[in-house]
Amino acid sequence: MNKEWYAAKELVGIAGFPTTPQAINQRAKSEGWRKQKRSGVQGKALEYHISSFPDEVVSALLANEESSFYLADMPKAEKAWSAIYYQLTEEERELLTRFIMRQGINALFDRLGARPQAVTTPDDDNIEPVS
Structure with missing residues (x-):
């Protein structure tokens, strides 16, 4: 409370x-x-x-x-993002989500100072880190 x-x-x-x-x-x-x-x-x-x-x-x-x-009201940026996201197809949403996840993981590795050779996911055999 x-x-x-x-x-x-x-x-x-x-x-x-x-x-x-x-x-x-x-x-x-x-x-x-x-x-x-x-x-x-x-x-x-x-x-x-x-x-x-x-x-x-x-x-x-x-x-x-x-x-x-x-x-609660969403901030303007969140409202805009939500409007854009829900105009995408299911496939586009999935691709965008995977891209954002990959970017976040790469940023985390950059902050830690340890970047692996490649980041893999169950769906992809080999996704190169985005630089």
């Missing part, structure tokens, strides 16, 4: 929590939740520590956090 502090608006409606930030702030005050001032925000913006929440809310937040990893 990476995130420990949550703003009231992030907690709205989660696992039976109130449906407005104001109601969450009231509950936090009445139950004495651990809090801190939100950095970079003017005014009295607060965030609350996850240890103050009921178990079912913590479970819901953790489930959300794990699934959000897969939904």
